[in-house]
Amino acid sequence: MSRTTFFEVEVLDGRTRQQLCFLDKVEPHATIGEIKSLFHKSYQQLYPARQDLKLDPKGKSLRDDDVLQNLPVGTTATIYFKDLGPQVGWTMVFLAEYLGPLFIYLLFYFRAPYIYSHQDVFTSSPYSVVTLACACHTCHYIKRLIEAIFVHRFSHGTMPLRTIVRNCVYYWAFSAWLAFYINHPLYTPPSYGDMQVNYALAIFVLCELGNFSIHVALNNLKAEGGPKCRRFPHPTKNPFTWLFFFVSCPNYTYEVGAWASFSVMTQCLPVALFTFLAFIQMTIWAKGKHKTYSREFKDYPHLRMPIIPLLL
């Protein structure tokens, strides 16, 4: 008597409940990821990253590494499908989001035609702070690109196309707006002169280094731990990581610090507005992350706040 019972899998559309695909002779130890590949064979357009499979149309999505026989299904499994729309890989996402501001700012710095008035085309500002600001902005985005390519490891493979378009519009438009004022012929340098610029620059550099240190630390955490052994980040020998004593997401803390110091350095209201909005968004993310950590680890340090030491 054969012990291997093959499963049958029928895939229904989550909304219309129509049968989209019927798979027979599926191995019991097949993963959802493998089922997605099988589904892809019938529907060329719907590559696995675009597929959202669930056991209950209103329930949680199944993970790619879930095994068929461990799921609460009989030998005929009914799975509901939703199309997540075109997806883009994370690396592409970051390239699009960061290359835009990088080049757009430079267009304004060099005063490309049709931005400012005709006699200002390709002129340069007499203020050193303007060149400094350009260097800072450019280095910030180069650093981000390097991190995106070499440092980050991503848990999800992709992001929906719609989200990327929206994010890119936001980043690109904002960087154009702030670059417009900083590089404007009528730009007014900071009220407290060189002292203001230099202090702000120092803090900016420290925050960038801090942010980079945290990204490296988080990356190492993922590398050492592996997918099953989950640990939360700790301060290391690097003094920049000592912020972990006080906050769950020091990378966001440093990021806000960098943009705040950039605002002070340029004394430009649009930059301050960008900083404020970024702060709100990152606080929301930090709170979420903090909550996840607190739930998952019983020994999570009580002193830690999500993003601002002792406060928020």
Added chain:
Amino acid sequence: MSAPAIGTTKTAHSDVAPKKKRGPGALATAYLVIYNVVMTAGWLVIAVGLVRAYLVRGSYHGLYFSIEKPLKFFQTGALLEVIQYISSNVMIMLCSPAPGIVPSSVVLTGFQVLSRVFLTWAVTHSVREVQSEDSVLLFVSAWTITEIIRYSFYTFSLLNHLPYLIKWARYTFFLVLYPMGVTGELLTIYAALPYVQKTGLYSVTLPNKYNFSFDYYTFLILTMVSYIPLFPQLYFHMMRQRKKVLAHVEEYKTE
């Protein structure tokens, strides 16, 4: 915009499918009932004011001046609704595992109230020359009828005694009132443009200490352009709500 506030999907859904949900407590309900009764009364005052002024003057021109103060008071008072929604939803936001998600009703209500307040203060009040325009009467009357129906709808819903007529009116009148209000609003903004440009109203120019500039004239034009994507979305949203709400009632009737 002049659409009936879409932010009441909570109450709308309670017409559609009786769900077990955390409603407001007794004190909160009392406050909300009082609020909605006061708002209904306020907009009735505006409606009566308009009719009386028309009868006295014999023409419908320049009626804005007769209801200017109550209009400002009650339209601005609607900002309280945004606070109401935020406070009732803030507990959900704080406790939710993904606190980045804001219920769409907060966003939609907030947006509508803000755009109305903007029209009232930043356009009509600020640019004296447009106050005698007929387009002002167009949106004021659209808002008035809409708000009377909307606030009485909320009042009755809170008291769990909603006459079908009010529900029907709320989900039907908008079909005409919404385009009417939007037309009035757009024409008013358009009428304000030359005066804004001439006087440089609310505009900041370079150079200045904070390296910032703002051109109110361009801002108004962008506002007008934003109606193009936003108005159809809101309008069709209300039409979908209408199908849901009124269709279900018919189902109950046939049982």
